[in-house]
């Protein structure tokens with residue numbers, strides 16, 4: 246276990262998600278960590294210090310002194326291998342962003358020489374408020390890592406973004422964090438990914454589709470979420486089950502639906518990766534009833550019309566976003582892919598060649614090259630998860 250013998254400070258702030266922290270402490274200790282719990286004064290309204298002291302087997306500090314004794318925040322900040330702020334309320338996030346120091350959590354945060362991981366928890370509207378988003382950017386610019394919140398039912402009853410990542414996933418994130426060492430500063434906060442096929446309806450029971458499974462795009466979503474990037478995954482019809490913390494899945498069926506969803510999400514993201522195998526054409530008309538065989542005719546002609554090109558549209562609207570497209574070519578691969586990058590105004594094209602066995606549709610592995618304006622980087626045959634990791638690492642290091 247990567248958390249074995251690691252010294253973890255868990256700083257709990259005042260959010261309803263604090264009720265999950267005794268379980269989080271239990272899981273950290275089970276993974277071999279030593280846990281020192283700190284609380285903001287208001288956090289005690291949501292979970293008792295006694296519960297946390299009992300599961301962590303240590304006194305819980307909620308203030309810098311208890312009037313008789315000073316709790317040495319500098320010592321604690323240097324003692325820890327990691328400071329985990331979970332749940333991190335909008336208020337604590339704001340204080341961290343601005344360097345306020347009016348409680349024990351803030352004092353230790355400002356003294357900490359170890360990596361700091363933050364698992365926000367708040368209501369959907371608070372999460373999306375520009376002030377919260379600016380505070381998130383600020384703490385990330387200081388080198389802190391954000392464990393993205395999940396989409397789901399919130400304490401207010403609203404369904405949206407802001408649930409603290411599940412304790413099991415926070416522990417998994419910490420394990421991965423210690424395994425890979427200090428991950429590079431991730432320059433992305435919010436990603437849009439398309440994945441899977443599109444189905445273009447002919448009539449109520451038939452469609453034109455393709456064999457894409459969505460595995461490549463789902464692998465990108467997983468890798469980015471593990472790095473603390475919030476992900477919107479616009480997913481065409483697939484048998485794959487996706488339940489990844491920090492990944493909001495938007496199921497769509499047709500290219501037009503995928504296009505509409507992408508356009509509404511695009512302004513909020515700083516990275517867009519288009520892995521979907523979008524149908525280039527759709528039937529000109531969709532029959533309301535099942536199309537019947539024509540008596541006396543052995544042929545049938547379908548009229549198709551062009552679908553919108555999502556990647557090219559996002560390319561034309563590109564502002565702050567890094568835009569990545571995919572290309573699957575059967576001939577003149579490199580040249581065609583380079584042209585595609587330019588034509589669609591993408592920053593990168595990931596080229597997968599059908600000439601490589603083990604690459605492309607449905608396979609668990611893939612072999613790709615990354616084409617940018619001035620270079621071509623060839624990657625080896627790897628699992629789709631490893632391919633996603635390599636591509637993201639490549640983007641991070643640009």
Ligand code: C5P
Pocket residue numbers: 439500519520521522523524525552553554555556557569570571572573585
């Ligand atoms: O032009 P072509 O279909 O080969 O381009 C492939 C790239 O463009 C992929 O990234 C794919 O997801 C994207 N694409 C799209 N909308 C379309 C067709 C392709 O976003 N209608």
